[in-house]
Amino acid sequence: MGKYIGESVLRKEDPRLVTGEAKYLEDIQLSGMVHAVVKRSDYAHAKIKNIDTSEAEKVPGVIGVWTGKDFEDVNPMPCAWQAGGVDNNANTPRVLEIDKVTFTGQGVAVVVAEDRNIAEDASSKIVVDYEELPTVVSAEEAIKPGAPQLHENAPNNICMEWECGNQEGTEKALGEADVVVKEQLVNQRLIPSSMEPRGAIADYQPATEEFTVWMTSQAPHVHRLLATAFVFGIPETKMRVIAAHVGGGFGCKIFLYPEYCLVAALARKIERPVKWMETRSENFASTTHGRDHVTQIEVGAKNDGTINSLKVTTVANLGGTLSTIAPGIPTTLYGRLLSGTYKFPNIYCGVKGVYTNTGMVDAYRGAGRPEATYVVERALDLVANKLGMDVLDVRRKNFIQTNQFPYLPADGITKGLTYDSGDYEKPLNKALQMFNYGNFREEQKRARDEGKYLGVGFSTYIEACGVAPSAWIGVGGEGWGAGLWESANIRVHLTGKVVVTTGSSPHGQGTETTMAQIAADELGIPYEDVEVKYNDTLGTPFGYGTYGSRSAAVGGAALFNAVQKVKQKAVRIGAHMLEASPDDVVFEDGKVSVKGSPDQAKTIQEIAGAAALGYSLPEGDEPFLDETAYFDPPNTTWPFGTHICVVEVEKDTGSVMVKKYLAVDDVGNVVNPMIVDGQIHGGIAQGVAQALWESGEYNESGQLVSGSMMDYAIPRTDCLPSFELDRTVTPSPTNPLGVKGVGETGTIASTPAVVNAVMDALSPFGVTHLDMPLTSQKIWNAIQS
Amino acid sequence: MKVSMRVNGVDHEHDVEPRTLLVQHLRENLRLTGTHVGCDTSQCGACTIHVNGEAVKACTMFAIQADGAEITTIEGLATNGELHPMQKAFWENHGLQCGYCTPGMIMASVDMLKNNPNPTEEEIRHGLEGNFCRCTGYHNIVKSVKAAAESMQGGA
Numbered sequence: 001m002g003k004y005i006g007e008s009v010l011r012k013e014d015p016r017l018v019t020g021e022a023k024y025l026e027d028i029q030l031s032g033m034v035h036a037v038v039k040r041s042d043y044a045h046a047k048i049k050n051i052d053t054s055e056a057e058k059v060p061g062v063i064g065v066w067t068g069k070d071f072e073d074v075n076p077m078p079c080a081w082q083a084g085g086v087d088n089n090a091n092t093p094r095v096l097e098i099d100k101v102t103f104t105g106q107g108v109a110v111v112v113a114e115d116r117n118i119a120e121d122a123s124s125k126i127v128v129d130y131e132e133l134p135t136v137v138s139a140e141e142a143i144k145p146g147a148p149q150l151h152e153n154a155p156n157n158i159c160m161e162w163e164c165g166n167q168e169g170t171e172k173a174l175g176e177a178d179v180v181v182k183e184q185l186v187n188q189r190l191i192p193s194s195m196e197p198r199g200a201i202a203d204y205q206p207a208t209e210e211f212t213v214w215m216t217s218q219a220p221h222v223h224r225l226l227a228t229a230f231v232f233g234i235p236e237t238k239m240r241v242i243a244a245h246v247g248g249g250f251g252c253k254i255f256l257y258p259e260y261c262l263v264a265a266l267a268r269k270i271e272r273p274v275k276w277m278e279t280r281s282e283n284f285a286s287t288t289h290g291r292d293h294v295t296q297i298e299v300g301a302k303n304d305g306t307i308n309s310l311k312v313t314t315v316a317n318l319g320g321t322l323s324t325i326a327p328g329i330p331t332t333l334y335g336r337l338l339s340g341t342y343k344f345p346n347i348y349c350g351v352k353g354v355y356t357n358t359g360m361v362d363a364y365r366g367a368g369r370p371e372a373t374y375v376v377e378r379a380l381d382l383v384a385n386k387l388g389m390d391v392l393d394v395r396r397k398n399f400i401q402t403n404q405f406p407y408l409p410a411d412g413i414t415k416g417l418t419y420d421s422g423d424y425e426k427p428l429n430k431a432l433q434m435f436n437y438g439n440f441r442e443e444q445k446r447a448r449d450e451g452k453y454l455g456v457g458f459s460t461y462i463e464a465c466g467v468a469p470s471a472w473i474g475v476g477g478e479g480w481g482a483g484l485w486e487s488a489n490i491r492v493h494l495t496g497k498v499v500v501t502t503g504s505s506p507h508g509q510g511t512e513t514t515m516a517q518i519a520a521d522e523l524g525i526p527y528e529d530v531e532v533k534y535n536d537t538l539g540t541p542f543g544y545g546t547y548g549s550r551s552a553a554v555g556g557a558a559l560f561n562a563v564q565k566v567k568q569k570a571v572r573i574g575a576h577m578l579e580a581s582p583d584d585v586v587f588e589d590g591k592v593s594v595k596g597s598p599d600q601a602k603t604i605q606e607i608a609g610a611a612a613l614g615y616s617l618p619e620g621d622e623p624f625l626d627e628t629a630y631f632d633p634p635n636t637t638w639p640f641g642t643h644i645c646v647v648e649v650e651k652d653t654g655s656v657m658v659k660k661y662l663a664v665d666d667v668g669n670v671v672n673p674m675i676v677d678g679q680i681h682g683g684i685a686q687g688v689a690q691a692l693w694e695s696g697e698y699n700e701s702g703q704l705v706s707g708s709m710m711d712y713a714i715p716r717t718d719c720l721p722s723f724e725l726d727r728t729v730t731p732s733p734t735n736p737l738g739v740k741g742v743g744e745t746g747t748i749a750s751t752p753a754v755v756n757a758v759m760d761a762l763s764p765f766g767v768t769h770l771d772m773p774l775t776s777q778k779i780w781n782a783i784q785s
Numbered sequence: 786m787k788v789s790m791r792v793n794g795v796d797h798e799h800d801v802e803p804r805t806l807l808v809q810h811l812r813e814n815l816r817l818t819g820t821h822v823g824c825d826t827s828q829c830g831a832c833t834i835h836v837n838g839e840a841v842k843a844c845t846m847f848a849i850q851a852d853g854a855e856i857t858t859i860e861g862l863a864t865n866g867e868l869h870p871m872q873k874a875f876w877e878n879h880g881l882q883c884g885y886c887t888p889g890m891i892m893a894s895v896d897m898l899k900n901n902p903n904p905t906e907e908e909i910r911h912g913l914e915g916n917f918c919r920c921t922g923y924h925n926i927v928k929s930v931k932a933a934a935e936s937m938q939g940g941a
Contacts, residue, residue: 010876017884018872018891020819020859027818117802195823195831195885195919247821247885248919280824508883508920678879678925685922709828709917717923718910746922 002521008674009527011513022245025199025216030273033201034063036263037119038276039109039126040286041101044137044320044357044702045148046130048099051109055125061118063270065126067109068098074265077256078230080222081328083479084160084353089153091355093321095231095262101130102150102320103357104702105285107258112266112274135702139317139354140294150320150355159318160353162331165338166411170348173309177300181382186771187371189292189317189696191284191706192364193714196247198287199277200260202267210238211267215260217243217535218253218505219545222482224537226256226324227264239264243535246507250686251363252288253507254547255324284707289696290364292317293330293371299379300346305389305397309346312338312375316361318353323362325480327353332478333368333464336417339409340376341424341462341640342398347411357702363547365686366747369463377459377752378769381759385768391756392428392437395460399424417472419462419638426728427664428460431642434724435662440646448764453649454659455761458642459753465741466553466637466734485632486550487541488515488559490566492625494612496525496605500532500562503543504555509743510675511551515559517671518737522563523604524590541628549741552671553637557735562629569625573611574602576618637732637740641665643684645753649761654780656692656758662724663749668732668740676742677725683746684723689715690747691754695773713773788852792817793861801848807841808832810848811858819859819888823917830916833889833896834858840896842889842915859888862895871895871933880929882920890916894930903934 016022053065071094079090096107109126113119134148141147142157150157174180201214217223224241228234246253259276266274278286293314300309316330335349366373384394400407402425406418437456444454467473470483487503500519504511516530534540543555567587574592575582578600585592593601602610607625610616614623646660663680670676693713697706706712731738751772758774759767767782789798792815799814811817811834820843823831832843835857862869871891874880881887890913897904897912904912909930910923918926 008879011879013884014876014881015868017881017887018859018868018875019863020817020888022884023818024821024885026822027812029816117804193919195829195883195917196821197823246883248883250919280826280829510882674879678882678921681922681924682882682920683922686919708826709824710826714917714919715923716915716917717913717926718907720910720923722906722924722927723922 004517004521004527005671009513009517009672011510012516013510013512024196024245024247025201025214026277028201028214028244030201030203033273033275034112034114035116035119036110036112036266036274036276037116037123038107038259039123040282041104041106041108043101043130043132044104045133045135046101047133048097048101048108048128049131050129052127053109056111056122059118059122059125061114062122063112065109065111065122068094068096071095071265072098074261075231075233077258077324078226079322079324079327080226080481081325081479082481083327083331084162086160086327089151089159091151091154091321093258095258095265103359104704105282105359110262110266112270135357135700137356137358137698137700137702139315139356142354142356143315143352150357154355157355158352159322159355160327163350164335165348165413166346167348169411170309170311170346173346174298174300174311177308178303179301179386181299181386183297183382183769185295185297185375185378187291187293187295187374188772189361190290190364190690190694191696191712192250192252192287192290193712194248194250194252197278197280197283198253198257200263201273201275202263203273204267204271206271211264212240212242213260213264214242214244216246216253217241218249218507218547220505220535220537221503221542222545223256223260227261231261240538243505249507250365251290251367251547255288255362281708284712285359285704288323288360288362290361291371292361295375297375297379299383301383301387303387305383305387305394307342307344307383307398310338310344310379312349314351316351316353317356317358319358319360320355321360323360326360326362328478328480329363329368334372336414337369337372337464338376338413340373341400341460343400345410347413358698359704365683366744369744370687370748370751373459373461373463373748374752377461378755381756382768391458395458417635420635420733421730422638422640423730424460424640427640427666428642430726430728431644431662431664434726435644451651453651453761453764455647455649455757455759457645457753457756457760459749459756460642461749462638462640463745463748464636464638465549465744466633467548467550468636469634470632483632484544485630486554486558487543487628487630488555488562489541489628490519490562490626492566492608494609496529496608498523498525498530500530500559501540502532502534502555502559503541503545504551505535505545506551507546509546509551510672514552514556514671514675518556518559519563522560523566525604549743552737552739553732553735553741554631554633556737556739558629558631560736561631562627565627565629566625569621570604570607572618572621574607577602577607577610633734635734637668637734639665639667639740639742639745641745641749643749643753645757647754647757647761649758649779651783654776654783656774656779658688658721661721664726664728665745666728666730667742667745669729669738671739679742680725680746681723683744684750685715685720687747687750688720688754691751691772691774693773786849788849790851790854790856792856793858803847803849805848806844807846807848807851808843811843817858817860821885821888823885828917830893831886831889833892833916835892835896840893859892862891869895870936874929874933874936878925878929878932880921880925886916886918890918890926894933898934898937902938
């Protein structure tokens with residue numbers, strides 16, 4: 001295409017990151033700033049009878065102590081994705097809870113002091129009188145008769161019920177199948193654990209009633225809109241939201257949290273800047289979690305391996321209150337993916353979203369799609385086992401064929417979205433060139449004879465990303481309470497230097513680099529001449545932010561379109577300068593030249609200068625080449641690929657070692673191969689971690705027992721191998737760059753590949769399914785029995 | 786309590802509360818915010834610095850325990866505006882994404898190469914097991930450390 005797109009250009013972001021110069025939220029210091037510490041509930045379910053703050057107030061250096069009653073005028077957080085008819089029972093958190101807590105770690109009071117140590121000391125002197133209530137932490141238990149009830153407006157703790165597909169047709173097909181496989185699949189709770197926890201700083205100017213709020217945010221414009229329009233009831237124009245350097249998010253920084261609004265309310269109250277930064281322990285307890293599904297599947301197949309039906313019923317744990325987009329995750333982002341890469345003719349999915357006395361569950365890397373992919377890819381292996389067929393033969397038998405695109409999955413499960421393009425054999429075949437399957441089966445056999453248990457697992461996945469067509473996902477469609485287009489603005493300065501601002505809000509993805517590559521190539525200017533700015537509602541156009549693998553496919557497409565507008569204007573002004581008709585000139589390599597006379601040319605820099613000065617412009621044109629574009633995608637994008645995992649299970653200890661991990665992904669055109677590979681590496685690590693190690697665990701009384709980095713098993717360097725990657729390229733027809741999205745593919749694809757591999761290794765012991773995480777204890781017990 | 790230390794070649798003396806952690810002291814009193822805090826249980830390694838030439842998690846020491854010490858933080862690693870080979874290797878090999886773990890990871894890696902200038906992949910993975918990264922899956926961190934080892938051997 002050009003000079004930069006397709007190249008592994010080194011990242012613009014890195015010089016400030018490798019030197020420690022980058023300023024994350026905790027590094028920001030404002031004059032006169034004071035520190036807030038939140039007092040959190042020790043109980044998972046309790047009435048707040050009284051809060052005695054008198055001793056805390058006496059601590060020298062304390063500016064004030066407040067409870068929820070002091071903020072009755074501040075509205076609860078909004079639920080912004082009311083999927084499944086969550087209209088009347090969206091129970092969301094307040095800046096501080098007033099009457100009742102429904103999970104441990106909810107804020108009930110706040111201390112503000114001159115420094116953080118003082119605030120922590122004072123917080124420990126607050127005495128909260130609770131009336132303890134019975135707890136329920138499992139979603140399956142919560143919907144049983146007699147279970148403790150969390151919210152009056154949600155009988156049996158049911159927040160929402162949602163379905164897609166055709167129940168009657170699917171059940172009929174199950175009845176006609178030669179074999180039916182039934183299994184319970186648990187997709188355990190995960191804790192996102194971005195390396196930077198959450199924080200916020202607020203400054204308030206009483207004279208103008210304006211807030212400036214720094215937040216650890218993946219979506220500053222959305223946070224501003226929700227905080228102003230819903231929580232404070234003030235115009236958006238009265239708040240500026242800035243995300244400083246953000247140290248990872250993986251979904252957990254998409255949401256508007258109570259503390260972000262609390263610091264704003266405090267800054268308004270005391271008229272001093274207020275900082276709040278959570279500890280890692282608070283992060284585990286109070287930041288959102290992900291997954292937590294219990295799913296029953298029934299898969300019907302013919303004796304030749306053709307799957308004729310998939311019935312899925314899922315109970316999704318949403319936690320004690322609803323996070324910002326929680327209802328959309330186990331519904332739209334889950335059920336609509338259940339056809340995978342396969343032409344299942346009958347599909348049904350029913351979901352219950354349930355309140356329990358646990359932390360809030362919302363989007364975590366992949367968000368619904370890993371859960372769906374786990375169901376589909378495990379189902380394929382279970383069918384193959386049942387029929388005694390090879391797992392790849394069953395996959396090939398059921399693949400959607402290349403002549404079936406655009407493909408509309410059965411029973412309307414995608415609600416009209418078609419798989420726009422695909423060739424599912426291609427990455428599988430490429431992966432099998434890198435991994436000799438036949439040899440492996442022989443080696444596996446030999447190893448078993450020597451008491452070594454090897455296994456291979458496949459995941460021939462699809463995912464939907466680059467979210468999403470606004471009308472499809474919005475209020476009249478899937479219940480997302482806004483649009484989901486993205487924005488880009490270009491300012492071309494007098495010297496021809498360019499500033500791009502984007503509504504995307506990167507926090508590690510390298511978007512600053514990727515966007516600069518796109519702008520530089522399209523304008524024909526040096527990469528060094530492009531600055532990309534983001535993460536600040538002042539100076540960037542409204543945008544929805546970074547999540548759902550959308551920054552390149554939606555934000556990048558908006559930028560591409562903005563550059564086209566700049567080029568069109570440059571052609572008009574360039575032609576005017578050359579005294580030619582716009583129809584007689586071309587824009588190429590950063591120059592406008594007369595067709596057939598390349599020497600008669602004006603560079604984009606010369607045109608930018610003329611445009612900025614405005615001495616002589618074509619009639620009707622205004623000065624400058626600045627343009628803004630908004631891109632609303634006509635469809636999601638549909639990355640796919642094949643992941644292969646090889647494990648060895650040690651019989652005597654039950655421990656699993658990942659021996660080899662190989663991935664061939666098709667994420668469409670690639671702007672920066674180095675960055676794309678890096679996204680896949682990180683995604684795979686998180687997906688492998690779900691399969692083998694990580695689990696957010698509560699005990700019966702609702703205490704988080706995996707509440708620190710000592711207890712929650714984030715993978716370390718020595719847990720993982722290096723990965724072998726390759727790709728196929730099927731450009732996406734839904735955006736002008738032909739890109740798809742890559743931020744989540746690794747996580748979506750990898751988890752079932754690992755579990756399938758471990759089950760393959762355990763097949764001599766007659767084990768067909770174990771729930772994640774596949775700890776040595778679980779495996780050892782299974783081998784023993 | 787009075788505490789003095791030499792940090793990145795500059796002498797500093799401060800009055801601190803005894804409970805002040807070394808990492809807090811560096812970040813809040815010296816405003817060296819390149820050293821990050823990622824946990825409260827000394828697991829993550831984001832705050833790794835060099836104390837008297839050894840890698841230390843700065844959350845595991847009180848500031849007063851570093852009285853008289855010679856300290857290097859990420860801000861002191863580059864010399865005369867020239868990146869340290871490890872910083873350069875992380876940049877060139879995409880050994881970082883969000884960058885939050887990076888200062889600690891680089892400081893730990895520099896220390897590892899001091900003790901083992903030519904580590905195998907296994908030794909690198911073992912040597913960095915006290916530093917968490919949530920973004921990279923460690924693949925490119927391992928690659929970066931290997932590249933730095935090669936360039937430091939070639940260059941030194």
